Amino acid sequence: MATIKFKEMSQYKIEKTPVPTEDYGYNKYVEHIGMQMKSHNGVIGVALFGVGRAGVIHLTSLLKNPRVRILYIVEEDKSKWDALKNYWSLNDIKFLQSIDANHVYNDKNVRAVVVTSPTYTHETIVQNALEHDKAVFCEKPIAEDMEKSRRCFEKAKKVGQPLLAAFNRRFDAAYSSVRERVRNGEVGHVNTIKVCSRDSPLPSTEYLKISGGIFHDCAVHDIDMIVWILGEYPIRVAVAASANIPEIAELNDFDTVAIVLTFASGTVGMIDLCRYSNYGYDQRLEVFGFKGMVKVENQQPIQGIETTYGLERKTCPMYYSFATRYQNAYVNEMEHFLDVVEGKEKIKVEPLDTLAVSKIASACEEAARTGKNVEIKWDPEELPKFNH
Numbered sequence: 001m002a003t004i005k006f007k008e009m010s011q012y013k014i015e016k017t018p019v020p021t022e023d024y025g026y027n028k029y030v031e032h033i034g035m036q037m038k039s040h041n042g043v044i045g046v047a048l049f050g051v052g053r054a055g056v057i058h059l060t061s062l063l064k065n066p067r068v069r070i071l072y073i074v075e076e077d078k079s080k081w082d083a084l085k086n087y088w089s090l091n092d093i094k095f096l097q098s099i100d101a102n103h104v105y106n107d108k109n110v111r112a113v114v115v116t117s118p119t120y121t122h123e124t125i126v127q128n129a130l131e132h133d134k135a136v137f138c139e140k141p142i143a144e145d146m147e148k149s150r151r152c153f154e155k156a157k158k159v160g161q162p163l164l165a166a167f168n169r170r171f172d173a174a175y176s177s178v179r180e181r182v183r184n185g186e187v188g189h190v191n192t193i194k195v196c197s198r199d200s201p202l203p204s205t206e207y208l209k210i211s212g213g214i215f216h217d218c219a220v221h222d223i224d225m226i227v228w229i230l231g232e233y234p235i236r237v238a239v240a241a242s243a244n245i246p247e248i249a250e251l252n253d254f255d256t257v258a259i260v261l262t263f264a265s266g267t268v269g270m271i272d273l274c275r276y277s278n279y280g281y282d283q284r285l286e287v288f289g290f291k292g293m294v295k296v297e298n299q300q301p302i303q304g305i306e307t308t309y310g311l312e313r314k315t316c317p318m319y320y321s322f323a324t325r326y327q328n329a330y331v332n333e334m335e336h337f338l339d340v341v342e343g344k345e346k347i348k349v350e351p352l353d354t355l356a357v358s359k360i361a362s363a364c365e366e367a368a369r370t371g372k373n374v375e376i377k378w379d380p381e382e383l384p385k386f387n388h
């Protein structure tokens with residue numbers, strides 16, 4: 001037998017291949033099997049505000065998390081309460097409306113508050129929670145504008161509690177890998193970084209009315225990802241934007257946007273953003289330099305299947321929406337928040353990061369509305385210290 005000479009000693013005796021860091025879910029699985037949480041200083045009492053599209057995602061992960069006990073759900077729409085209790089078997093959780101939220105704030109057992117209610121409600125909840133010494137996880141954006149967000153971060157600093165803006169892209173394994181490669185110089189100096197971000201399904205007009213507009217609601221994710229990867233902030237933005245959906249035009253918002261970001265180092269950033277894609281949640285990233293290119297293509301819920309019937313060749317569709325495309329990222333960001341609450345990790349999304357992203361989003365909106373390039377001036381104290 002020609003290959004007999006390659007036979008090694010017993011596979012039990014040779015060094016095992018390490019678990020790839022990319023399979024981060026496996027490490028969690030091992031923790032669960034051994035019932036030994038890496039960081040577990042007792043159960044963290046949590047109150048969740050708002051159980052809609054984003055709230056359900058975090059409710060699901062909190063319910064599964066052994067280091068969390070949800071004590072309260074504050075959900076304004078009382079008609080949802082019974083269905084929520086029955087569906088999730090939430091018999092031990094107290095349900096409240098926001099008018100009674102002082103019970104949450106005054107309860108010393110509530111260590112952390114998770115805010116997934118509409119953006120216009122964030123500031124009040126965040127301020128109250130911080131005032132009562134709770135750690136806060138808040139869905140993006142922290143508040144409707146930069147000034148309100150700044151006030152929230154000032155309060156967080158004053159009371160010494162973490163306030164995490166949930167930028168889920170930072171907790172996605174593929175994007176994290178790209179960042180690491182870029183920071184290791186694999187493509188050299190970055191010439192261009194391109195993000196394609198097309199939403200699915202089309203959000204309801206009720207949501208769009210209170211969303212804060214496409215720049216603060218959607219583009220913030222893409223802007224944050226670009227500056228997080230590059231470790232640099234743009235000095236100029238140019239934007240072309242239009243509303244091809246009449247209902248969105250009526251709201252004086254845009255559904256189709258192209259953003260060009262110019263960076264002092266010579267990098268050019270591009271964001272191709274749309275409120276609706278009928279073929280799924282189109283999320284792509286590409287970073288190009290003279291040494292090469294790294295990219296993240298769309299991911300599919302079922303991989304490896306391909307059918308060919310006649311001349312037609314097909315694979316499975318990409319993920320349909322954010323809830324599934326970023327399902328692991330949402331879990332990771334919550335784990336990170338809990339690690340921060342337990343003092344095991346330093347917060348990964350700093351206040352200055354969030355404020356800077358909000359400033360860039362406002363500059364983009366100004367550029368879209370005026371049709372002019374907008375220069376962005378940065379005071380040194382506005383710029384986050386990137387961990388290079």
Ligand SMILES: NC(=O)c1ccc[n+]([C@@H]2O[C@H](COP(=O)([O-])OP(=O)(O)OC[C@H]3O[C@@H](n4cnc5c(N)ncnc54)[C@H](O)[C@@H]3O)[C@@H](O)[C@H]2O)c1
Pocket residue numbers: 049050051052053054055074075076077098116117118119121139140141166168207217322
């Ligand atoms: N990171 C992401 O991928 C992502 C995705 C979607 C939404 N979001 C963010 O999450 C937030 C919520 O958006 P959504 O799409 O889930 O909205 P939604 O309308 O689907 O859900 C909001 C829920 O909050 C409830 N609510 C309203 N006022 C409240 C109050 N004062 N206190 C408690 N509950 C209240 C509503 O009844 C509703 O059930 C927004 O800030 C949005 O920007 C983030």
